[in-house]
Amino acid sequence: MRLLLFFLLAFQLTYAHKGTLSGIVKETDTDKPLPGATLLIQGKYAVSNDFGQFVFRDLESGASDLVVSAIGYHTQKVLVELIEDENTNLTLHLQRSNVSLEEIKINSVSPHKLNLISHLDIQVRPIQNSQEILRFVPGLLMGQHAGGGKAEQIFLRGFDIDHGTDILLSADGMPVNMVSHAHGQGYADLHFLIPELIESVSFQKGMYHADKGNFSTAGWVDFKTKNVLDRNIFKAEVGQFNTYRGLGALNILKKENQSAYMAGEYQYSDAYFDAPQKFNRYNFLSKYHVHWKNTSFNLSASTFGSTWNHSGQIPERAVASGMIGFFGAIDPTEGGETHRTNVNLQTSTLTSNHHIFKNQVYYTHYDFLLYSNFTFFLENPEFGDQIKQKENRNLFGYNGSYHIPHGKGEFSAGLNYRQDLTKDSELSNTHNKTQVLNAIMLGDIREANLGIYVDETFDLNAQWKLNLGLRYDYFFNRYLDHLDKGGKTSAGILLPKVNVYYSPTSTLQFYFNSGKGFHSNDTRVAVPQNGKEVLPAAYGTDLGVNAKLAPRLFVNAAYWNLWLDQEFVYVGDAGIVEPSGKTWRQGLDLSLRYELGKNLFLDTDLNWTRPRALEEEDHYIPLAPIFTSMGGLTYKRKEGLNGSLRYRYVADRPANEDNSIIAKGYFINDLQINYTKPSYQIGLSIQNLFDQRWKETQFNTLSRLRDEAEPVEEIHFTPGTPFSAKLSFSLFF
Structure with a gap:
């Protein structure tokens, strides 16, 4: 007793x-x-x-x-x-x-939470559109190769991701990647976002979050638009190459617990190509937000449209011979148009016992039309090899999750459902955009994806945290072929995740991330194969460290590897997806953020990768980046002069399977200078500050020009922008 x-x-x-x-x-x-x-x-x-x-x-x-x-x-x-x-x-x-690196805290409370790109970064760094904000993700590079209206090509962690095969993009929770798209699996076009309305961007490299499913093998990025405008804005931009842009964003309701605003932009540019691009884009967004003590509600509607001409990829031999200039075109009739309309409803409820219940429903109507010519006169010496890729899509879905904090961590469960319906998805041979020579593929796609997941985070003690996740995705694919017989198939995949974090001090954290992911195959390919290789698995691990080496010096370093059971290569002019076998990538990422002095910041990212095609004799993966680096100096103040001088570097890399053809690297600088006052801002943006001649995107292609007797295999490229300056004036009220 x-x-x-x-x-x-x-x-x-x-x-x-x-x-x-x-x-x-x-x-x-x-x-x-x-x-x-x-x-x-x-x-x-x-x-x-x-x-x-x-x-x-x-x-x-x-x-x-x-x-x-x-x-x-x-x-x-x-x-x-x-x-x-x-x-x-x-x-x-x-x-x-202003941002200060002293505010970055290293602790074990929420190490599995997101990396964030703030609105302040977006304001100061030079960007031309929302897609370019992806460059803020450490190690991510992009290239435009078919006019300003087409989604950019993405490179990350040793992947030539094309337009989105291995990176999951979302905007306010809505999917951006398009499955079974007319121009390639996972096609992700972010141009429907207005840059000035982006509040923050969250991201992570790797497939380690249970709430992320298809396409997240190399990583994921989620854009979040503002719920309320800090202030109204009118903005005008004028630049070289007959470039103009206007923006207006107005609060129409701003009370203690609710807000609403409307915004719109229009842009025109002829661009720097010899054949004027005649690029047009419009964007409109309206958003309503209300919150009470335990509930928040967001409703948004947006519409976007873009038309353009482009010069496509041109062969090196045509420039070397003087047949065309560096900014010329072989087929100047290439071009396209695209439209997207969205309705998005999001709610979040805090229960009496502090659980959080989130719900989202969304709808998207999407149109796409693109004319391209990759091989010129290889297949059709008389009319040329121009192709037409077209689709009309309705997309709708639901995202729901329930979060339960408890004494030793947090438990989450969620459900995602997505349904894609396309009408007359088309691939045809055409001539001068006016004459259809023959249809290669034509049909309707029905693709549904159901994902469910659970996620548990355990606080083992003050230093150790364990995160366990399990996700299951199920796909149903049906193809209604108008040229041949169609069919249907289905498949599912189970995705475990294990993440461990150790924070021995307030300035140091070690982590081990591991998980299984996947990227789905195109319905038009999966159905004829009777479901084989519909969902090839990917396996990845990260071993890294976050460190505050000084109060204003933050460093992240990681060794990672990633294995794919099957990699796909989309052949656009044939309408097929070719399997290229198993691949393995490993690499080192190093990111450094240093506050040199008051308001002055240095950042640099160094990314080395060793990509290997395991079933190829020489093991090279065409166009996979080997070494990349990005960074710069940024000066940030609330008023007065602000600016950022940026660089991006890509090393030479193999352009074919035996490394006999090389895609040349480049080193490019961009500059943004702003003079800011409470009621206005004047800005100067310069792309390619030192006027380097560079090739933004490159492909090893077999092609034939009109007068050639035999085809030639060599680099075909889209030239990068020359020195390009743009002035802007913004009025705040």
């Missing part, structure tokens, strides 16, 4: 005088909840949830300092008087500020 009384007394002494602290973090300017803020008290960390809420338990009673910080906000220190056996509730407000 005495022993029992001793333990009861010890238990009481251990847990006596404990208090609880809870509350909400908000933005000062908008009074909106601020998720992702880091809070520190008595050596314990917490992170605010989607509603800006936080809670600390088992705190020592008495006076303690609470430190609240978030990237892009002034850090706040509050003296809190904690009362034993009682809950102290606070409402905290953070004021926006």
Whole structure:
């Protein structure tokens, strides 16, 4: 009995005088909840949830300092008087500020959360459209090769991702990648977003999150648009090559708990090619947001359209012989148009026991038409090899998740459903965009994807955290072939995830990420194969470290490897997807962020990759990047001069399977300078500051020019932009 009384007394002494602290973090300017803020008290960390809420338990009673910080906000220190056996509730407000690397916190509370690109980065760095914001992801490079209206080609972690085969892109939770697309599997066009309306971009390299499914083998990126405008804006831009752009964004409702705005942009450019591009684009977005204490609601609608001509990829021999100039064209009738309309509804509810229930439904109508000529007169010496790729698509879906925080971590479960319906997806041979010579493929696609997942995060102790996830995806594919017999098939895949984090100090964190992912195959290929190789698996691991080597110096380094059971190569002019066998990639990523002085930042990313095609004799993967680097200097202030000088480098890489043909690398600099006042901003953007002559995208292609007796295999390229300057004026009110 005495022993029992001793333990009861010890238990009481251990847990006596404990208090609880809870509350909400908000933005000062908008009074909106601020998720992702880091809070520190008595050596314990917490992170605010989607509603800006936080809670600390088992705190020592008495006076303690609470430190609240978030990237892009002034850090706040509050003296809190904690009362034993009682809950102290606070409402905290953070004021926006310039980014400081001192605000980056390394802790074990939420290491599996997102890497973020802030709106402040987007404002200062030179970008021409929303797609270029992808370059902010460390190690990700892009190239345009068919006019400004076409989605850019993407490179990441030793992948030539084409237009999105191995990177999952989403915008406000809506899918951007198009399955079984007329121009290639996973085609991802982000041009329907207006750059000035992007609040933040979250990303991760690798397939380690259970809520991410198809296409996320190399990584994923999610764009989030603003719920409320900080201020109204009118913007005008004028640049070289007959380039113009106008933007307007207006709050039409701005109250304490609700807001609504409308925005639109129009852009025109002839671009730098010898044949004028006559590029037109329009974008409109309206968004309504309301939040109560325990519920938030977002409804948005947008529409986008673009038309353009382009010069395509040109052969090196045509330029060398003087047949065309460096910015010339073999087939100047190439071009396209595309349209996308979206309706998106998102809700988030905080239950009485602090569970979070999220729901989203969305609908997209999408049109695409593209005329291309890759081989010129190889197949048809009389009319040429121009092809037409066309589709009309309806896409709708649902995303739902339920999050349960508990004393030792958080449990989540979710469901994703997506349905794609296309009408008359077409591949045809054409002449001068006016005459259809013959149809190669024509049919309707019905593709459904159901994904379910569970995810559990365990706080093993103050230093160790374990994340376990399990996802299952099921696909149903049906092809209604108008030229031949169609069919249907189905397949499923199970995807486990294991992630471990160790944070021995407040400035150091080690992590091990591992998981299984996949990229789906085109319905038009999967159906004839009776379901074979519909969902080839991918396996990846990351072993890395995050370190604050100094208060204003942040470093991330990782060794990674990635295995694919089957890699696909899309052959657009034949309408087929060719399997290229098993591949294995390994690499090293190094990212450094250093605050050199007040408002002056240095960043650099170094990415080395060793990509290997395991079933090829020489093991080379055509166009897979070997070494890339990006970075620059950025000067940020709320008022006055701001600017960023950027660089991007791509080393030489193999263009074919035996490395006998080389895709040449490049080193390019861009510059952005802004002069900012509370009511206006003047900006100067320069692409290719030192006017380098470079090849933005390159392909090894077998082609024949009109007067050639035999075809020639060599590099075909799209020239990169020469020196290109653009002035902008923005009015805020």
